[in-house]
Amino acid sequence: QVQLQESGPGLVKPSETLSLTCTVSGGSISTHYWNWIRQPPGKGLEWLGYISYSGTTNYNPSVKSRVTVSADTSKNQFSLKLTSVAAADTAVYFCARGQFFDSSGFLLDYWGQGALVTVSS
Amino acid sequence: SSDLTQDPAVSVALGQTVRITCQGDSLITYQANWYQQKPGQAPVLVIYGENNRPSGIPDRFSGSSSGNTASLTITGAQAEDEADYYCNSRDSSGNLGLFGGGTELTVL
Numbered sequence: 001q002v003q004l005q006e007s008g009p010g011l012v013k014p015s016e017t018l019s020l021t022c023t024v025s026g027g028s029i030s031t032h033y034w035n036w037i038r039q040p041p042g043k044g045l046e047w048l049g050y051i052s053y054s055g056t057t058n059y060n061p062s063v064k065s066r067v068t069v070s071a072d073t074s075k076n077q078f079s080l081k082l083t084s085v086a087a088a089d090t091a092v093y094f095c096a097r098g099q100f101f102d103s104s105g106f107l108l109d110y111w112g113q114g115a116l117v118t119v120s121s
Numbered sequence: 122s123s124d125l126t127q128d129p130a131v132s133v134a135l136g137q138t139v140r141i142t143c144q145g146d147s148l149i150t151y152q153a154n155w156y157q158q159k160p161g162q163a164p165v166l167v168i169y170g171e172n173n174r175p176s177g178i179p180d181r182f183s184g185s186s187s188g189n190t191a192s193l194t195i196t197g198a199q200a201e202d203e204a205d206y207y208c209n210s211r212d213s214s215g216n217l218g219l220f221g222g223g224t225e226l227t228v229l
Contacts, residue, residue, distance in 0.1 A: 035218065045156075045164065045207055047218030058216050094163055098218075105152035105170045106211050106218065111163040 002027040004095050004112035011118050012089075018082040018117055022095030027110075029053065029071055033098035034078040035108060036069060038091040046091075050098055051078055085119045092116050125153075125208055125221035132227040133198045141193045141224045143208030151211040153191035155184060158205045158223075167206075168193055195226075203228045 008020035022034070035050040049059035051069045059067050063082065071078040082089060093115050096108040125145040133139035143153055152171060156164035166175050168184035181196045191210075195202055208221040 037218075037220075044223040045158075045209075045220040047209075047220060050218070060217060102152060102170055104150060104211075105154070107154045107166060107169040108156075108164075108209065108218075109166050109169075109175065111165075114163055 002097060002110040004097065004110055006093060006095050006112045006115035008115060008117070010116055011120065012085055013121050014086055014119055015084055018080070018085050018089060018093075018119070020080045020093055020095075020115060020117070021077050022079070022112055024076050024078070024097075027097070028073075029076055029078055030073055033100075033106075034069070034071065035096045035098045036080045037094045037096060037108070038089075039094070039114070040088070040091045045094075048080070048082075087119050090117065090119045125210060125219050127206075127208060127221040127224045129222065130225045130227070132229055133195070134229050135200060136197055138194065138196045139198055139226065141195075141206050141226065143191045143193075143221045144189055145210065145219070145221075146189055147210055147213045147219065148186065148189045148191050150213070151215065153184070153186065153208050153210045155182075155191075155193040156207045156209065157202075158207065164207060198226075198228050200228050202226065 003025045005023045012018045033050045036048040066083045068081045095112045097110040155168040157167045158164040172184040183194045185192050205223045207223045
């Protein structure tokens with residue numbers, strides 16, 4: 001059974017960089033696509049981006065200039081960095097495994113429990 | 122448009138059938154998935170593609186699609202089905218992920 005666990009600071013100051021790591025167990029990050037999704041308090045889900053098993057990245061245009069997703073295959077971890085954060089970046093951040101299917105689908109089948117990150121001075 | 126549109130809230134009587142819809146231009150090309158999220162928990166995939174259920178998902182959950190609209194149907198809704206439901210797909214370019222705004226389901 002694949003399991004994902006987010007870790008990182010729960011409080012980040014405005015204008016600083018938010019950094020989170022997702023540790024994957026029960027499966028290798030050398031396959032599939034590894035995603036970050038966030039959910040502001042009381043609001044819906046927003047897909048931020050992914051890194052593929054081959055290192056390709058894709059990002060949501062809404063954060064593209066500020067976001068980097070990277071992977072460390074030796075530790076079976078992938079990470080999110082979001083620069084120049086503001087209060088609007090306060091959210092629960094989820095990591096999730098993605099895969100393409102049937103030539104036109106892309107699903108997220110395993111999710112971490114989520115990590116609340118608050119942006120405040 | 123690259124958006125996915127869902128009704129904010131839907132209600133259903135216990136044991137009855139409810140349909141939750143998701144509209145978006147990208148759904149003409151790309152398949153939708155559905156996630157259930159209960160308060161304080163991570164989303165759980167309940168339907169992927171046209172009508173595929175992951176292991177462990179009850180068969181009262183089903184999916185369908187027509188044109189630019191995907192639907193999630195719960196046949197015989199149970200109290201434990203009360204949750205937020207999100208559709209998800211790819212944007213029109215096929216490269217980016219999209220979520221609908223979510224539908225809050227109340228079981229009366």
